[in-house]
Amino acid sequence: MNGKIIPAKQTKVSVYDIGLLRGLGVFEVVIAYGKHPFLLKEHLRRLRASAHYLGLHVPVSDKQIYITILKLLSKLREPQALVRIVLTGGEAIHGIDFNPCQPTFFIVVEKVFKIPAQNYEQGAKLITFNYRRENPCIKHLNYREAARLQKAKNKAGAIEILYVSGGSVYEGATSNFFILKGNRLITPKDGVLIGVTRGLILKLARGKFKIEERLLKFSELKSADESFITLTTKEIVPVVKINNLKIGKGIIGPRTKYLMNKFKQYARSG
Incomplete structure (x- = not known):
């Protein structure tokens, strides 16, 4: 210090x-x-x-x-x-x-605090909260809402809070959010903190998926085949449920598994 x-x-x-x-x-x-x-x-x-x-x-x-x-x-x-x-x-x-x-x-x-392995093996749950990060262009100390909502998150059996606003999905309280529709990998770009892990995922996905960095409407979650979040301490966590909404078939999809394996190979090779 x-x-x-x-x-x-x-x-x-x-x-x-x-x-x-x-x-x-x-x-x-x-x-x-x-x-x-x-x-x-x-x-x-x-x-x-x-x-x-x-x-x-x-x-x-x-x-x-x-x-x-x-x-x-x-x-x-x-x-x-x-x-x-x-x-x-x-x-x-x-x-x-x-x-x-x-x-x-x-x-x-x-x-490192590790979440239960079942989240990687069976998929995880998120809960939503109406909020947009202040000054998303920087990683500042204000994580007030994330800290305040931990009890609600734990009570719901979720691993992360998903920020939504005005009918759009933005980001997790400590993570970036992705969905897959067929071969399209979609993630919000504006109004979110651009994560370092997010950047690596997009790099690993190029050539394999069609990448769309754009506004993501909440209504699109109903037609998503797969979903996951990315964050430094937990890498890629597959998401199979948001509130009471089942994502795709409610199981970890093959494309998410592909990216999880690619990430592990890249991280362990350095």
């Missing part, structure tokens, strides 16, 4: 930190396979773009971040690890202003 490696329980953030007082901050979550932080370059590119948007300054180089992550991974010694990179504006000035040259910056490495 701020240049020092210390146990997480010994870290301290000022009560005057503007990230706490005003929510001014950005972050990235990276998955590490062994000692390899997966797609780190893409995550850091988005981190810097998000920071720039908010007038924040990342105080170290990408190379320094990479070296620090490797040091932290060597201490955790897990086959998979979650790497959380957080940047705030540092201590607030008069409660509202900040000095971009004195940020709070830390990297935390921890064990």
